[in-house]
Amino acid sequence: xxxxxxxxxxxxxDHIGFVKPRIFDIAKRTRLFFMAxxxxxxxxxxxxxxxxxxxxxxxxxxxVNGLLLSGTxxxxxxxxxxxxxxxxxFHESNVGHETAVFSIYALRENMIPILKILRxxxxxxxxPEHEVEELVSDRKxxxxxxxxxxxxxxxxxxxxxxxxxxxxxxxxxxxDYDNFSLAEMKQFHRDCYLSGLLKVVVVGAFSQDDVxxxxxxxxxxxxxxxxxxxxxxxxxxxxFHTAKKDALQTAIRVGRTLFxxxxxxxxxxxxxxxxxxxxxxxxxxxxxxxxKGYTYGIGSMVAELHxxxxxxxxxxxxKEVKEDTLTEIxxxxxxxxxxxxxxxxxxxxxxxxxxxxxxxxxGPYSMTDLYMGLEPYGMDMEFYNDSIRVIREITPEKVQYxxxxxxxxxxxxxxxxx
Numbered sequence: 001x002x003x004x005x006x007x008x009x010x011x012x013x014d015h016i017g018f019v020k021p022r023i024f025d026i027a028k029r030t031r032l033f034f035m036a037x038x039x040x041x042x043x044x045x046x047x048x049x050x051x052x053x054x055x056x057x058x059x060x061x062x063x064v065n066g067l068l069l070s071g072t073x074x075x076x077x078x079x080x081x082x083x084x085x086x087x088x089x090f091h092e093s094n095v096g097h098e099t100a101v102f103s104i105y106a107l108r109e110n111m112i113p114i115l116k117i118l119r120x121x122x123x124x125x126x127x128p129e130h131e132v133e134e135l136v137s138d139r140k141x142x143x144x145x146x147x148x149x150x151x152x153x154x155x156x157x158x159x160x161x162x163x164x165x166x167x168x169x170x171x172x173x174x175x176d177y178d179n180f181s182l183a184e185m186k187q188f189h190r191d192c193y194l195s196g197l198l199k200v201v202v203v204g205a206f207s208q209d210d211v212x213x214x215x216x217x218x219x220x221x222x223x224x225x226x227x228x229x230x231x232x233x234x235x236x237x238x239x240f241h242t243a244k245k246d247a248l249q250t251a252i253r254v255g256r257t258l259f260x261x262x263x264x265x266x267x268x269x270x271x272x273x274x275x276x277x278x279x280x281x282x283x284x285x286x287x288x289x290x291x292k293g294y295t296y297g298i299g300s301m302v303a304e305l306h307x308x309x310x311x312x313x314x315x316x317x318x319k320e321v322k323e324d325t326l327t328e329i330x331x332x333x334x335x336x337x338x339x340x341x342x343x344x345x346x347x348x349x350x351x352x353x354x355x356x357x358x359x360x361x362x363g364p365y366s367m368t369d370l371y372m373g374l375e376p377y378g379m380d381m382e383f384y385n386d387s388i389r390v391i392r393e394i395t396p397e398k399v400q401y402x403x404x405x406x407x408x409x410x411x412x413x414x415x416x417x418x
Contacts, residue, residue, distance in 0.1 A: 016384060018382075020381050021034050026218070033199065033201045043106060043107065044103060044105050044203045045104045045202050046201040047221075058170045065100050067185070072126050073126050091103065099198065153251065158255065162233075199375075200218050230308065251418060255310055259309045295316060340397065340399075346396055
């Protein structure tokens, strides 16, 4: 019988037996990553294309991505989606700064036929005029709606200031929706999809023959050039406000250029970031939400790029307390710079982070995602066991050292909209 009286023994997390996917070379610059250890019939395939928003003219990456299943000369969009639905396929796509990822979820036995439909749809995309017009009109309308939201305005301004002077800083304007040409859409499609596949990620109990079939289906899209990414990104320091008439709230974004997993301080900074704002018991939440009642939620995060990264604090507050909120954010940053973190608070955060890491390694899908978070930086899964060591060994003095080094208010980009 289970013991319902005595508390279970607490065991420290000191090592996780990570499993990495098998790797196949599809072409010189394109690889397939295969995780086979799936106990059920589910499967997933992710296609990474060199088709992020930094490629082509502003806005074109998102538009072409939205048209990938819009029709060929022999099939309409409705027919393509009908065929995918009949096979139980669920698909989603995301366009980031540097890559576009098209993901398909389906039962394992249906994945090969689904990929064949996808291959035909992308290879023979005909850019039907009515589909293009409908998508552009829809995106334009959504843009108008978003421009009424202070969060959207703040994010646009933050992007411009964070990536000042680079391709990453580009933002779309309403007039751009009237200037897309069919020729540039087709050129982007040829360059970034028909010859822009960076990697394929396959999760599922597939046979080697299945993997070979997936390589045959997707290999023709293999990337033919070495992708280039911005390396010397530097945020524009200072405070910037976007006025929004009649707005009841103000959106706040505070951040700075930082680094990715390659940097020696990355793991330890995650501890500092968690203390400040990356879990429900963080200092920003305790102060600005629980104590002051200025907001429903506030948080901080670290985002990564291929050659860089950035730190961000985000929230929305009543417009009357905008300045008070900024004062409290600065106060919490300065407190970390000037005072040692209490050992009990630090221990709580350590255990939280170790638990989150253990949770994120649960199962083949999660393991694959962890690996793919390292792959762009040429790192292996031991990074996560190194993370366990760094988290367990970090001291209040180290946390303060990092706060002094990276949480200087004068180096922050402070953006408000409202």
